[in-house]
Amino acid sequence: SQTIHQWPATLVQPVGSPLSLECTVEGTSNPNLYWYRQAAGRGLQLLFYSVGIGQISSEVPQNLSASRPQDRQFILSSKKLLLSDSGFYLCAWRTGSSGELFFGEGSRLTVL
Amino acid sequence: SQQGEEDPQALSIQEGENATMNCSYKTSINNLQWYRQNSGRGLVHLILIRSNEREKHSGRLRVTLDTSKKSSSLLITASRAADTASYFCATDRNTGGFKTIFGAGTRLFVKA
Numbered sequence: 001s002q003t004i005h006q007w008p009a010t011l012v013q014p015v016g017s018p019l020s021l022e023c024t025v026e027g028t029s030n031p032n033l034y035w036y037r038q039a040a041g042r043g044l045q046l047l048f049y050s051v052g053i054g055q056i057s058s059e060v061p062q063n064l065s066a067s068r069p070q071d072r073q074f075i076l077s078s079k080k081l082l083l084s085d086s087g088f089y090l091c092a093w094r095t096g097s098s099g100e101l102f103f104g105e106g107s108r109l110t111v112l
Numbered sequence: 113s114q115q116g117e118e119d120p121q122a123l124s125i126q127e128g129e130n131a132t133m134n135c136s137y138k139t140s141i142n143n144l145q146w147y148r149q150n151s152g153r154g155l156v157h158l159i160l161i162r163s164n165e166r167e168k169h170s171g172r173l174r175v176t177l178d179t180s181k182k183s184s185s186l187l188i189t190a191s192r193a194a195d196t197a198s199y200f201c202a203t204d205r206n207t208g209g210f211k212t213i214f215g216a217g218t219r220l221f222v223k224a
Binding site: 032034036041042043044046049051057059088090092097098099100101102103104105106108 | 142143145147152153154155156157160200202204210211212213214215216217219
């Protein structure tokens, strides 16, 4: 069966520090991968998606970047965090271009 | 910008009552999905309805879709305290693929 892992689960970082959130998927090949951000009590904002290794589509110009160095690995990064980067980051995958998304448990980032 | 918009933003009901949540969207879609999120957790897919379907059932869930009004509703019958969660609609557009856009969600509280 397929599983998705996201880490770290919780992160407190100072403004200006770097960020790396990692997501891996097991049990499937060539998944489409997604990063979403959720502000407190709000909906999900699509940040990045990837349809293959090295292929990244950015939805929102911002302080973040994404990379997909391996088929089932998706990394969210920042060189210098801003206060506004605080939020709940969710990784998700699916096999097709539409349909059910499978989410990880999320990474809560607090920038102080 | 986010496509789906749910209402109400929050809903509080007694156990045993029915809960109805609505979702509106703006562009033509391939399908519409409903997800559930327990506090601080990842999202879980509940049900998907395709653009050529009008109604779909899954257990205590009933989803309707009106493409002429660009709206959908999720009905949870005989609610339980365990149904307390946030519920989100999400749409896959029928052009462009890959992007699933979420609404702001309805926070449901079921009182025992």
